[in-house]
Structure formats: structure tokens, C-alpha cells
Amino acid sequence: MESDTERIRSEIRAFIVDSYLLGDESVKFADSDSFMSRGIIDSMGILELVAFLEQHFGITVIDDEMLPTNLDSVESLVGFIRGKSGC
Amino acid sequence: MNFHEDILKLDVARVTKQLCEAIRRQVRDDLKKSGAVVGISGGIDSTVVSALCARALGPQRVLGVIMPEQESSGESETLARQLAAQFGFEAIKEDITGGLTGLSCYEKRDEAIKQLFPMYDKSYKCKITIPESILSKDTFNFFHLTIQKQGEEAKTKRMTPGVYAQVVAASNLKQRLRMTTLYYHAERRNWAVAGTGNKDEHMQGFFVKYGDGGADFKPIAHLFKIQVYQLAEYLGVPTDILKRIPTTDTYSAGSTQEEFFFGLDFYRMDMLWRAMETNVPAAKVAEVLDLSVQEVEHGYAHIARKIRATEPLRMPPLEIDLNE
Numbered sequence A: 001m002e003s004d005t006e007r008i009r010s011e012i013r014a015f016i017v018d019s020y021l022l023g024d025e026s027v028k029f030a031d032s033d034s035f036m037s038r039g040i041i042d043s044m045g046i047l048e049l050v051a052f053l054e055q056h057f058g059i060t061v062i063d064d065e066m067l068p069t070n071l072d073s074v075e076s077l078v079g080f081i082r083g084k085s086g087c
Numbered sequence B: 001m002n003f004h005e006d007i008l009k010l011d012v013a014r015v016t017k018q019l020c021e022a023i024r025r026q027v028r029d030d031l032k033k034s035g036a037v038v039g040i041s042g043g044i045d046s047t048v049v050s051a052l053c054a055r056a057l058g059p060q061r062v063l064g065v066i067m068p069e070q071e072s073s074g075e076s077e078t079l080a081r082q083l084a085a086q087f088g089f090e091a092i093k094e095d096i097t098g099g100l101t102g103l104s105c106y107e108k109r110d111e112a113i114k115q116l117f118p119m120y121d122k123s124y125k126c127k128i129t130i131p132e133s134i135l136s137k138d139t140f141n142f143f144h145l146t147i148q149k150q151g152e153e154a155k156t157k158r159m160t161p162g163v164y165a166q167v168v169a170a171s172n173l174k175q176r177l178r179m180t181t182l183y184y185h186a187e188r189r190n191w192a193v194a195g196t197g198n199k200d201e202h203m204q205g206f207f208v209k210y211g212d213g214g215a216d217f218k219p220i221a222h223l224f225k226i227q228v229y230q231l232a233e234y235l236g237v238p239t240d241i242l243k244r245i246p247t248t249d250t251y252s253a254g255s256t257q258e259e260f261f262f263g264l265d266f267y268r269m270d271m272l273w274r275a276m277e278t279n280v281p282a283a284k285v286a287e288v289l290d291l292s293v294q295e296v297e298h299g300y301a302h303i304a305r306k307i308r309a310t311e312p313l314r315m316p317p318l319e320i321d322l323n324e
Helices: A002-020 A043-057 A074-085 B012-030 B044-057 B074-087 B097-102 B105-116 B161-189 B199-204 B225-235 B239-243 B257-262 B266-277 B282-289 B293-309
Strands: B036-039 B062-066 B090-093 B124-129 B144-149 B155-158 B192-194
Touching (some): A002 A043, A043 A074, B012 B225, B036 B044, B036 B161, B044 B192, B044 B225, B062 B074, B074 B090, B074 B239, B097 B105, B097 B161, B105 B161, B161 B192, B199 B266, B225 B239, B225 B266, B266 B282
Parallel strands (some): B036 B062
Antiparallel strands (some): B144 B155
């Protein structure tokens, strides 16, 4: 279970760095940092993030789940994905 | 801070005088131009801007340009001509359908729509909408595409990023081609292009960069939408324009600005925003606007998020100073 969490966390961080930070691993952000507040992702980026979650983790994100509490940080995303995929 | 339901009420006579003085100064002294060109659509913002310019510069120094395309509402031209006649400035029409066709605007947009709805063809109309009421929950902005055909039920799907990006990029050609057209008319007269965006649009990013966002001066960009309406009443604009619900007039199915972008009526949007700007406690705002504290906080979060997310739209071109 811990390794699932770590794997999910690592894959999300890799996607964020690659898609929004031009692959620059020197840009630091904490798992709890808000993507929107930090300016890492804008509203278009949220759509791309959702597409990534659905394709990569095989989950479906419904409209009612498009909330900052689910999607706006690495920490939130890990919890959300684990909840949706039952791992 | 005192917060009450009339907090955004203007001294319309004084503000009109100040705006006219500012327009004269900007056009004549800053821009070194001798008149103003305004894109007029029969909407409240372009109506107020053109009326202010006519008052400030003289109607003989104002040109209103009506720029419909094949998906525009026919009402727009009628109202725009009524406005020009009332305020005494010249209005001309430039149909931009040919230009948009040449740029494959409709084709590129429809190609994207078909990715979501393979059955989509010219018999359908389309529109984009956002989640209803941003107050009921703290939600991200995302977009639904709706297509509808006469006699059939409308079909709606959430847009994927690729489809959204292509539909918006293709549709933005409309606003950009309109700005191109305005600058043609401005440059041949040595006049300035007046922007028509209000504060809601400017600060929340409801404009197209170098489209309707491109102008030489923007007389109402600091005014809330409900304040624009106050000026409109004072200036005596046609009643049909005053009563018209603000639309995007961009998509064939027609959508209001509220359902396409803002997600909230302008009175509550503007009041929440003023309260947020002046740090009014949520409980006080809730009392005045008859909302829950949570709804006020959702409204604050939504407005702040939109302003932050759309900062790049308001940035001028970035330059590099190697000496920094």
C-alpha cells in the first residue's frame, strides 16, 4: 500500500514537472503546495491534468469531482486516485 | 469598511465628466490622434464607450464599426445602428465572414467539435458553458460543449483539453479579425482604437489577447459591469440595449456571458469582488447579499483564482534585459 502511494506520488510529480515546468526538476514544490496558488497550473492545465489522470490511472473524473480539494496538490491527487482506484 | 448594497453606486455625472476629460487627454495628448474608432455590437459596453467618445471628442470624430459574421445575432447590427443614429456618429458595417472563412475559422472549430460529437455538421448549433453557480461549491472552471439541432434534444459533454484548445483558438480568430479591421479604419484616419472591455472582463480574462483585448485606450476597463449599466442609463442609451442580456455572440447556439464564463449574475459578482478587494468580512457580505458565508468564500476563491490564472493575458510582450 505504501509502495502504491509512493508510485502514484512519483508518477504525478513526473507529469507535473514534465508538463508544466519544462522538465526542470530544480523547481521545488511540496506535495501540499496548491498548484493554482503557486502558479504551476492554470485552468487549462487542470483539464490536461484530469485527462492524464483518466488515461494513466484508468479512473473517471466526474464533473462533481473537479474540485481543488481533489486536484489542487500532489497530496490531494494521491488521496483522490487511491480513493477512486481502491488501492 | 462600510459595505452595503449601494456600495458600487457611482456619481454618474461626475464620473462621466472625468471619463470624457480622460478620453480627450489620452487620444489627443498621449496618443496624438484625432478621433476614435469603436467596434459596436449593440452590447452595453461598446454602447457606453462609443457614447462617451462621442461626448468627449464630438460625434464627427467617432466611427462605429459593426462587424458581423455568419453566426452573429441579427439583433446586434440593428441595435448598433440605433445607437449610432441616436448619438450622431457614423457607423459602417464590415462583414468578416469571408476573412474568417479564409482563415479556416469555422472548419478548424468544427473539426475539433467532431472529436467529441462525430455526428456534428452544419445542421447543428454549438455553445460552450461552465458549471452553474460558482457559489454552491469551490469548483475549478471547466467547460461543457453543447450541440443542438432543431427538433432534437441538446447533447452536452465535458470538453477534453485538446478539443477545448482548438475550439477556443479557432473561435478567437473572430475577435482578432475584428481588431485587425478596427486598426485598418483607425490608421487610415489617424484615429485611436477604443477598447470596450469592463473590469469584469479585463481582470477575469474574458477577452482575447490582441483580439478585443487589443486597443489604444480602454475607457471602462476599471469599471464593474453594474457601473457600466449606471453610466448607460445616465447617457440615455437606447432602452433595447439596456434591457439586452449580455451575450458572447461567438457561438452559433448563443450563450449568455454568465453561462459561458462568469458563472454568476453581475450584481453578485461585482459586489463579491468589491468586498474581496476591500477585505470585507465574509459574514457581513453574506448578510448584505443574502448568501451563506460558505457561498461568499467560494465566490472569493473563484474570483481570485480567475484573476491569478489570467495574468498572462494582461502582460505586455516580455522583453529580455541582459543587464539585469
